[in-house]
């Protein structure tokens with residue numbers, strides 16, 4: 229592992245800024261820590277609220293991520309209050325946390341890491357704790373102590389597995405204090421602790437010990453095929469794509485109930501892992517460090533190799549999930565503390581020979597974290613394989629960690645779920661106007677959104693902007709709704725990105741104006757193709773995915789005021805939209821038994837941001853209403869009961885309501901969003 233340290237960038241930094249700097253260097257190396265794992269500290273002197281110099285420990289707050297750490301992630305605790313605890317032999321977690329809270333130099337900071345005392349008790353100014361891949365490859369082994377000695381030399385201490393907390397801190401502190409020549413300690417089945425007189429020394433020791441471990445593993449692995457070599461061969465890329473499109477929605481329904489994300493990783497390394505001889509010998513044993521159990525549960529579900537036939541493979545995956553659930557129930561019953569309620573018995577990841585790695589998460593971000601942790605486990609297991617006998621902590625300890633209140637606290641820090649959290653929506657015509665307003669509103673309320681538009685560039689631009697502020701909850705797909713193949717590709721994109729589909733906003737539409745006796749038949753055909761056939765094709769594919777998931781669904785069809793109250797010289801538009809409305813009603817009839825609700829929103833006269841109104845249409849409508857193009861918005865507003873201009877955001881609010889559980893008992897309804905047009909009252 230290469231050091232990222234540069235004296236130039238570190239020069240002149242305060243102790244706290246150096247800590248932030250070093251933490252980021254460590255966090256940048258994914259082979260050291262990922263997603264909130266590991267922690268760092270410095271012992272320094274800072275003024276208290278009255279200006280008195282006070283010895284403090286700056287320690288990472290619980291759950292903060294080293295890679296993006298800032299100074300506020302490191303609360304200051306009074307060292308002179310922490311250090312006397314070393315005299316105790318044991319301390320309850322709750323007491324320890326309460327005690328630590330009272331040591332804070334300033335109120336209101338983040339809760340300090342559960343490993344705070346570990347940092348306090350080691351008598352060195354700078355301390356770093358990581359879960360380095362190469363170290364974990366050495367210590368998940370029955371002979372870990374001897375292997376560590378052989379690989380890393382004798383200036384490193386060894387502490388047997390103890391759950392993080394007071395006892396681990398006490399043990400590590402005692403080892404460090406009794407052996408002043410040590411530079412680091414290995415925690416069995418858990419990770420590495422280094423320290424130094426300077427920030428640089430502590431950091432470089434982490435890098436040096438990891439590099440030594442890597443070199444040792446390289447020597448052991450020399451000439452051997454990773455994980456025992458390949459056992460089977462993956463399906464072809466095309467076959468994997470077809471199978472994923474068929475299986476992921478089913479799996480998403482089973483694993484998340486339609487409230488979460490399912491991702492497939494079929495990268496070459498992931499495929500090599502699931503098709504290796506060594507898979508069953510290592511992967512089902514447990515995570516490389518106990519921290520991972522919070523995101524991944526104790527082990528993956530491992531299926532038999534898939535065949536490429538969706539219905540046979542569905543059975544294969546069902547079996548793997550059922551076997552996992554039975555194993556988890558046994559594990560919980562045997563090891564869980566009395567009075568604890570069992571989490572839902574569903575695996576967080578599946579290893580599927582010939583197809584790849586499948587992970588779940590409550591949203592795209594969580595699924596991404598799970599995938600990163602699965603990747604770390606794959607790397608550790610590959611590195612450790614030639615040593616043989618990969619052995620993580622016993623299930624008893626794993627279960628204790630999984631249901632440990634202090635670790636669950638990290639999970640509780642997350643903001644409460646928004647209304648559409650974990651949902652997946654497809655919006656057609658999403659690059660502008662009503663579609664874009666709906667896509668934005670859905671993302672804001674927690675949904676994952678596929679923005680489909682014939683204008684692929686526009687959809688991509690809007691999706692990227694939304695993804696950047698939502699943890700990747702938006703993607704784009706180029707879709708002409710009249711092109712069946714393009715519609716299928718769009719649904720496949722939704723499945724590959726998020727695992728399925730719960731919500732559809734069928735919005736893509738086109739306006740063609742002109743008196744019927746002079747209307748170009750091609751304009752009529754275009755209006756019918758987009759507004760009627762397009763709506764049908766999109767709904768057809770969406771409903772197939774929803775049925776495969778088996779968790780219901782909700783569809784909002786954007787109609788128009790022109791269906792109940794048509795206007796002259798708008799025949800192609802009104803008739804094609806009426807066909808779309810009639811289709812929606814039939815869809816409501818057919819979807820009911822499957823929990824799929826279908827409702828219609830009838831907007832009118834949305835001008836801002838809309839592409840519906842081409843220059844010809846605007847001129848045509850102005851002529852039909854004996855006004856000018858510039859006066860059209862005011863004309864439409866003036867003829868409404870409320871005398872107000874209607875916007876895409878107004879329509880999006882109605883769509884959100886109809887898609888939400890608040891409208892759980894409503895289907896086949898029409899909701900006008902037109903400022904009030906008496907002639908268009910639904911009846």
Ligand code: ZN
Pocket residue numbers: 266357358359392418419519
């Ligand atoms: Zn740790």
